[in-house]
Amino acid sequence: xxxxxxxxxxxxxxxxxxxxxxxxxxxxxxxxxxxxxxxxxxxxxxxxxxxxxxxxxxxxxxxxxxxxxxxxxxx
Numbered sequence: 001x002x003x004x005x006x007x008x009x010x011x012x013x014x015x016x017x018x019x020x021x022x023x024x025x026x027x028x029x030x031x032x033x034x035x036x037x038x039x040x041x042x043x044x045x046x047x048x049x050x051x052x053x054x055x056x057x058x059x060x061x062x063x064x065x066x067x068x069x070x071x072x073x074x075x
Contacts, residue, residue: 004066011061015054022050 029046033039 003070007066007070015058015061018054018057022054025050 025046026043029039029042033042
């Protein structure tokens with residue numbers, strides 16, 4: 001297994017944890033909002049912003065030329 005593959009697996013673990021944290025925040029917005037209007041407003045703000053941030057993070061990570069940056073080492 002190469003260093004690049006290990007780095008990509010570690011990134012995907014971090015990305016999965018970030019996704020779970022976003023779901024955790026959405027859960028708390030839904031169940032612990034004071035009013036329905038504040039719940040809808042916070043969801044309307046959080047979901048698109050979190051989605052765009054996660055999507056751009058994923059796209060930008062896979063644009064990095066890891067083969068050129070990391071040495072080729074077989075483990």
